[in-house]
Amino acid sequence: MILTKNATRDEVIQQVLTEAVRTSEPQLISLVEKIDPIDPFLFYAEGTTIADHRTFWKSAEGDVVIAGVGSVTRLRASKGDRFTELENQWKSLMEEAVVYDQYDQKGTGPVALGGFSFDPKKKRTELWKNFPDHQMTVPSYLLTKNGSEHYFTINALVFPDDHKEQLKFQWDQDRERLLSATSHDFIPPEIIAKEEIDPEEWKQSVKKATEDILNGKLDKVVLARELQLVFDEKIDPAQVLQHLEDSQSNSYLFAIESDGDYFVGATPERLVKVENRELTSACLAGTVPRGATDEEDRLLGESLLNDEKNLEEHGYVVQMIRDAVEACSEEVDIPEHPVLYPLKNLQHLYTPVHAKLNEEHTLLDVVSRLHPTPALGGLPSADAVDYIRGKEQLDRGWYAGPVGWFDSRQNGEFAVAIRSALLRKDRASLFSGCGVVKDSIPEDEYEETAVKLMPMLSVLGGAPWTTLKQ
Numbered sequence: 001m002i003l004t005k006n007a008t009r010d011e012v013i014q015q016v017l018t019e020a021v022r023t024s025e026p027q028l029i030s031l032v033e034k035i036d037p038i039d040p041f042l043f044y045a046e047g048t049t050i051a052d053h054r055t056f057w058k059s060a061e062g063d064v065v066i067a068g069v070g071s072v073t074r075l076r077a078s079k080g081d082r083f084t085e086l087e088n089q090w091k092s093l094m095e096e097a098v099v100y101d102q103y104d105q106k107g108t109g110p111v112a113l114g115g116f117s118f119d120p121k122k123k124r125t126e127l128w129k130n131f132p133d134h135q136m137t138v139p140s141y142l143l144t145k146n147g148s149e150h151y152f153t154i155n156a157l158v159f160p161d162d163h164k165e166q167l168k169f170q171w172d173q174d175r176e177r178l179l180s181a182t183s184h185d186f187i188p189p190e191i192i193a194k195e196e197i198d199p200e201e202w203k204q205s206v207k208k209a210t211e212d213i214l215n216g217k218l219d220k221v222v223l224a225r226e227l228q229l230v231f232d233e234k235i236d237p238a239q240v241l242q243h244l245e246d247s248q249s250n251s252y253l254f255a256i257e258s259d260g261d262y263f264v265g266a267t268p269e270r271l272v273k274v275e276n277r278e279l280t281s282a283c284l285a286g287t288v289p290r291g292a293t294d295e296e297d298r299l300l301g302e303s304l305l306n307d308e309k310n311l312e313e314h315g316y317v318v319q320m321i322r323d324a325v326e327a328c329s330e331e332v333d334i335p336e337h338p339v340l341y342p343l344k345n346l347q348h349l350y351t352p353v354h355a356k357l358n359e360e361h362t363l364l365d366v367v368s369r370l371h372p373t374p375a376l377g378g379l380p381s382a383d384a385v386d387y388i389r390g391k392e393q394l395d396r397g398w399y400a401g402p403v404g405w406f407d408s409r410q411n412g413e414f415a416v417a418i419r420s421a422l423l424r425k426d427r428a429s430l431f432s433g434c435g436v437v438k439d440s441i442p443e444d445e446y447e448e449t450a451v452k453l454m455p456m457l458s459v460l461g462g463a464p465w466t467t468l469k470q
């Protein structure tokens with residue numbers, strides 16, 4: 001990667017153009033500037049006037065927001081381990097990239113955003129036909145909010161026959177449009193039909209899983225289900241994102257477009273974050289609803305902290321994440337007991353994980369070691385994934401897969417794509433799962449998944465859940 005801090009922006013563009021002509025190859029350029037604060041949700045909404053492909057990410061702490069418009073290039077693995085292959089492609093892309101950047105901030109310049117399916121070996125259905133197995137794109141235009149500071153990046157492939165003034169004209173025009181976006185009113189579409197995987201059949205599959213667990217086939221397996229909604233018109237992902245922002249706290253927000261469909265969600269679950277080699281992960285499993293009063297809420301939380309079945313679900317996650325993180329880092333710090341992680345509709349058991357990632361490992365390397373954790377797969381991992389592949393009715397697609405971003409500085413973060421929905425024009429598929437262990441009660445697990453559908457269901461106008469129940 002060539003960082004050009006001393007030349008002017010114009011000189012850098014000229015250099016890249018000259019290089020494109022010399023090599024007869026397109027050259028990747030990245031121009032970073034600091035801008036006045038703007039609303040990332042408006043930037044995202046306006047992005048649709050420039051390109052179909054858009055990506056959105058907001059960290060659970062709210063400290064980092066990245067919104068991408070357009071796509072300069074897409075990383076795509078065709079053989080071997082998808083994470084390793086993407087890593088290699090990213091490295092070679094970055095070797096050639098020319099970056100004009102005075103600020104050196106995480107999540108700016110060349111950044112790849114996107115995600116991965118839960119299980120590349122699962123047979124695909126019509127539902128996910130517009131999503132490839134994985135997709136990490138480098139957006140043409142990027143808004144990055146780092147704390148209170150905002151940055152705008154232009155990424156582009158410069159071709160030998162491009163003209164400098166024409167390029168600059170196009171960039172200026174798009175920049176002006178994106179940075180001066182204003183809000184408009186949304187009219188939410190109405191739900192006209194709903195359909196879910198047969199509840200009784202689903203509960204039967206949970207019962208069968210508890211029997212298989214008691215018979216020693218595995219310790220834990222996460223089973224998921226789908227609720228489909230049909231609307232009277234096309235759903236706008238920008239509107240969904242804005243509503244998630246207004247209604248969910250302590251959650252990562254994401255939206256990823258592929259071939260006209262959008263995968264959107266508000267997930268509380270971090271998979272892994274790496275910043276300056278500081279690794280942070282999270283064990284999140286074990287669930288009760290929030291109480292209607294403070295007192296009820298407190299009692300529910302207390303019962304969760306002491307509930308054997310939920311502690312077992314949680315314990316498997318800690319066990320696996322500890323092993324995976326210890327294998328690639330030092331100074332691993334994991335508290336002995338979980339604490340409560342409160343959300344709008346639910347509270348979870350939560351154990352944070354901190355470590356120092358060893359030099360020879362990368363973020364994607366850790367993603368590959370962690371995914372799927374027993375919070376979404378089960379334990380033993382490989383057996384649980386096989387079990388899900390064979391027994392689950394649902395095509396998970398990207399549900400429960402890693403979604404996130406990384407930059408050229410080895411910084412980035414991935415979350416686990418739960419509390420999510422696939423938007424296909426006037427249809428939405430909402431997904432929700434739960435950790436099944438030997439003491440799981442099918443009816444309770446069904447209720448747990450119903451509450452987990454709430455965040456998406458309520459922004460799509462389908463709450464409260466009870467009115468939708470047949």
Ligand SMILES: C=C(O[C@@H]1C=C(C(=O)O)C=C[C@H]1O)C(=O)O
Nearest residue numbers: 285286287375418432433434435
């Ligand atoms: C699988 C989901 O959530 C996971 C399962 C949990 C559980 O069973 O207690 C809790 C948090 C998540 O790790 C989901 O929301 O779809």
Ligand SMILES: [Mg+2]
Nearest residue numbers: 286287434435
């Ligand atoms: Mg559970």
